[in-house]
Amino acid sequence: MALSKVLLLISAATGIQYSVTPPTARPSTEERLKPGGWEVAAPYLHVVVKGIYWALTLCEIAVACATSYPSSAISQTILNGLIHGSNSLQALQRMHQMPQFLIGTCCILTGSFIRTRCYRTLGRMFTFELSIRKTHKLVTSGPYSIVRHPSYTGAILVGAGIAFCHLNRGSWLVICSGLFPEDPRTLKHVLYVLWGAFMTPACIAMNGRMKKEDAMLEKAFGQEWRDWAKRVPYWMIPYIY
Numbered sequence: 001m002a003l004s005k006v007l008l009l010i011s012a013a014t015g016i017q018y019s020v021t022p023p024t025a026r027p028s029t030e031e032r033l034k035p036g037g038w039e040v041a042a043p044y045l046h047v048v049v050k051g052i053y054w055a056l057t058l059c060e061i062a063v064a065c066a067t068s069y070p071s072s073a074i075s076q077t078i079l080n081g082l083i084h085g086s087n088s089l090q091a092l093q094r095m096h097q098m099p100q101f102l103i104g105t106c107c108i109l110t111g112s113f114i115r116t117r118c119y120r121t122l123g124r125m126f127t128f129e130l131s132i133r134k135t136h137k138l139v140t141s142g143p144y145s146i147v148r149h150p151s152y153t154g155a156i157l158v159g160a161g162i163a164f165c166h167l168n169r170g171s172w173l174v175i176c177s178g179l180f181p182e183d184p185r186t187l188k189h190v191l192y193v194l195w196g197a198f199m200t201p202a203c204i205a206m207n208g209r210m211k212k213e214d215a216m217l218e219k220a221f222g223q224e225w226r227d228w229a230k231r232v233p234y235w236m237i238p239y240i241y
Contacts, residue, residue, distance in 0.1 A: 002068040005098065006061050012105045012165060013057040015112035019158050020046040023119040027131035033216060035129065038205055042128050053162065060172045084178030101171070104164025111157030117143050118151040126151070130209075130216055138221045140228045146238055148229065149213065152206045153236040159202050167194055210235050 026032075026043060035042065063082050066075035119126050121142035125133050143150035166173045169187065174180050181187050218225045235241055 002064045005064050005101070008101065008105045009057050009060050009064075012108045012161065013054055015108045016053045016158065016162070017050060019108075019112040019115045019154065020049050022046065022128045023126055024124050027127050027129060027133060031131040031133050033130040033132075033212075037208075039130070039209070046128070056166050056171075056173055059177075063172050063176060082172065083176045085176070085182055098170070100164050100168040104161040104166075104168075107157045107161030107164060109161075111154040111159075111161060114143065114154030114157065115151050118154065130212060132216065132220050136220065138217065138224055138228065140232070145232065147234045147236055148232050149210045149235050152210060155206065156203070156236070159199060163195055163198055167191055167198070 022043075059082055062078050066072075066078040066082075069075050070079070121144060122139055125136055125139065127133070147153060165171065168191070169175060169184075174187070174191070181190060214225075214229070218229075
């Protein structure tokens with residue numbers, strides 16, 4: 001069980017690494033639209049996300065390996081350093097519970113696959129900042145023939161996957177870090193609030209971003225964009241949204 005979780009942890013972290021790393025260099029000042037609100041942080045946000053995710057992953061891996069070899073002095077040092085709270089024994093028993101973690105890993109890998117397909121389809125025109133590159137072309141093939149903003153579909157899946165993996169009652173962060181309440185009922189309410197606080201702003205921000213992208217592309221490509229929007233009317237999920 002520990003080995004399978006370690007492999008899944010590494011797979012998920014690798015998916016995060018690819019899905020949130022800009023595939024191209026930043027566009028020039030002349031090519032970029034002036035950012036507003038949270039978009040000011042967009043060029044740097046990926047560094048924070050990757051740093052936090054890898055830190056959580058390494059803690060999970062360390063504890064998973066240490067619980068598999070508890071008699072080792074190194075394992076005891078790891079457990080003493082990373083397991084906090086009065087219910088540490090029960091916490092260790094729950095560390096390898098997998099259902100939500102499996103769902104989260106699948107979401108991350110699926111979202112990462114979608115985003116890397118978008119990277120390849122758009123090539124140098126895929127940027128984390130709103131921009132119209134020199135010799136920019138309107139790409140309507142690949143995932144962009146299904147929905148107009150598939151990379152955000154992937155991003156929402158990745159975000160949900162992060163929450164499933166690390167905001168559940170079997171993760172190191174929740175049950176072993178000492179940062180969360182130990183009372184099960186209180187913990188459940190805290191997790192609900194954190195899920196909402198994590199996903200709601202992300203969805204709102206992406207909704208605004210998609211509107212800006214559509215307006216930017218319509219201004220740049222005119223009738224060509226409008227024809228594409230008629231053929232591909234959905235933003236993220238075919239026949240739904």
